[in-house]
Amino acid sequence: MSGLIPYLLFPGNAAEAMRYYQSVFGGVLQLFDYDQLDRHDGPSDAIGHAMLQGTVELSGADAGIDDDAVQMNGMFLSLLGTADASTLTGWFADLSVGGRVIDPLQRRAWGDWDGTLVDRYGIRWLIGYHPEE
Template sequence: MGSQANPCIVFDGNARQAMEFYQEVFGGDLEVGTVADFGSPDSADGDKVMHSRLDTAAGYTLMAWDFPEDRPGHPAHRPGNNVAVFLGGDDDELREYFEKLSVGGEVTLPLEKQVWGDQAGSLVDRFGISWMFNVTSERSETLRRESPYAGS
């Protein structure tokens, strides 16, 4: 598969509504998963979007999520700092990119295994740019294919 870079927009609780609007504008296939869907059903943020992705016929990919209130180290949500570059795929180079971009910056989520089976992490580089990483595991790729969000 390799890897790819996509914009990932951070919202303050209205990611689902925004992504549904973008789907109306651009068309395409939208998948939305909440915090509860990804393994934290008892969380106060259970209905917030943890991951959404819109793939359009024109070839655009937009991603989005809702900012969690208690994210230590991550800059507070405010319009203007709500876009991150998302790097995802199965390339081992992604781990190297994470390490290099973190030099002089701040790791806001260490690159480590998450509840969905992938390694994920985030950081703000020395220039203030937010980066999100997801290194796909074989297990999570199987789950993705079997997910009720696949192709929705």
């Protein structure tokens, strides 16, 4: 059994977004459209379910007729210590492209590094690590 896996509903660009996250994080991506899932609450060619499996796991879909697309306020998806410092620094840089850095990746008073950003799809991320001694 795995831990918490975010499930994001996109406003019609789930395939693009999930492919983007695969390009950043790697892993295996599976995309299923509404037609393949015999769903009728959205366009048949829209993404009805997507899964990115790897070091970072995300699921998502295009929002259905009665669904709201994701809007992130008051929260971040946290990748604190999820990988080594070099990988996390790269993820921060990659996710920043086309997005907005809220607080740059930097050393904190307690010795750890972290930073926050909003990516090009409006998803907020907290990324950081404890430096290796």
